């Protein structure tokens with residue numbers, strides 16, 4: 001199991017005994033936020049998603065107990081491009097705006113570049129998702145451009161998104 005510890009949070013590989021809680025989070029529209037194309041999933045579907053992706057639980061370090069805060073994840077979006085990965089993240093509504101996601105993404109990004117032969121990490125976010133844009137910018141990701149009508153959500157229809165990337169050379 002991978003465990004990476006920062007000042008405020010730690011991230012660790014998601015395990016089978018997290019699945020029940022993770023399934024509840026996944027099916028909570030507040031957890032998904034205002035910009036996701038929200039579609040509830042069965043427990044089995046969530047289990048498959050977790051098996052096929054790379055999710056990390058974000059936790060707060062307490063001396064005598066651990067509090068789960070959300071997740072960060074990376075995905076190989078094109079299997080023919082092994083140097084390219086996308087990252088994603090969600091944090092419980094009650095735990096937002098405390099700097100936890102920014103640090104969790106930093107831990108993930110450092111881990112990925114130091115253990116894998118990655119040239120490019122990318123992340124796509126809604127054009128109005130300011131918190132998500134800030135998380136990326138604070139981790140050195142650069143805004144590349146607007147992807148017009150790339151997503152569709154239940155509340156406001158087709159949405160423009162922003163493409164962000166972080167290259168290996170950006171970190172040198």
Ligand SMILES: CC(C)(COP(=O)(O)OP(=O)(O)OC[C@H]1O[C@@H](n2cnc3c(N)ncnc32)[C@H](O)[C@@H]1OP(=O)(O)O)[C@@H](O)C(=O)NCCC(=O)NCCS
Nearest residue numbers: 032033089090091096097098099100101102125131132134
């Ligand atoms: C996006 C998300 C993960 C950010 O998590 P977070 O833990 O609140 O992020 P942080 O506390 O690390 O804050 C990062 C920055 O965003 C800012 N921010 C957070 N919430 C904000 C809000 N509601 N309005 C404006 N800025 C906000 C913070 O102030 C901080 O920027 P600053 O340091 O310049 O002040 C969280 O809002 C979330 O889970 N949203 C729903 C899921 C989602 O949209 N995921 C991303 C999909 S691409």
